[in-house]
Amino acid sequence: MVTSSLKEIIWQVVAAIPYGKVATYGQVAKLCGFPRHARYVGMTLRDLPNGSTLPWHRVVNAKGEIAFPRGSDAYTRQQTRLRAEGVVFKHDRLPLDLYRWAP
DNA sequence: GTTGTGACTACCA
DNA sequence: ATGGTAGCCACAA
Numbered sequence: 001m002v003t004s005s006l007k008e009i010i011w012q013v014v015a016a017i018p019y020g021k022v023a024t025y026g027q028v029a030k031l032c033g034f035p036r037h038a039r040y041v042g043m044t045l046r047d048l049p050n051g052s053t054l055p056w057h058r059v060v061n062a063k064g065e066i067a068f069p070r071g072s073d074a075y076t077r078q079q080t081r082l083r084a085e086g087v088v089f090k091h092d093r094l095p096l097d098l099y100r101w102a103p
Numbered sequence: 104g105t106t107g108t109g110a111c112t113a114c115c116a
Numbered sequence: 117a118t119g120g121t122a123g124c125c126a127c128a129a
């Protein structure tokens with residue numbers, strides 16, 4: 001069976017993001033082979049079950065910020081998870097160096 | 104089939 | 117730098 005849905009590919013790519021690094025939605029989509037599907041990446045992560053082991057928190061938007069509204073629950077949760085991995089926020093933003101991981 | 108939506112991005116004033 | 121707008125495309129109703 002070769003049901004390879006976009007969801008599954010996205011899951012794999014997100015799962016491949018190294019500890020302590022991050023990727024943008026657009027980059028994840030591109031790595032999947034679908035450069036214009038940044039939004040679908042977000043949709044897919046949103047549908048994740050609660051206890052998923054997928055490191056969804058390592059995915060941020062193109063500005064290097066968390067995609068949720070600042071101060072929201074989801075925002076805080078993601079930021080906490082990232083900090084736990086040693087990721088440092090500067091002015092609510094992530095340094096671009098973190099995006100440079102070899103696929 | 105059409106319409107509205109979104110954890111996005113690029114472009115422009 | 118900051119805010120608004122248009123483009124994007126899979127999905128749900």
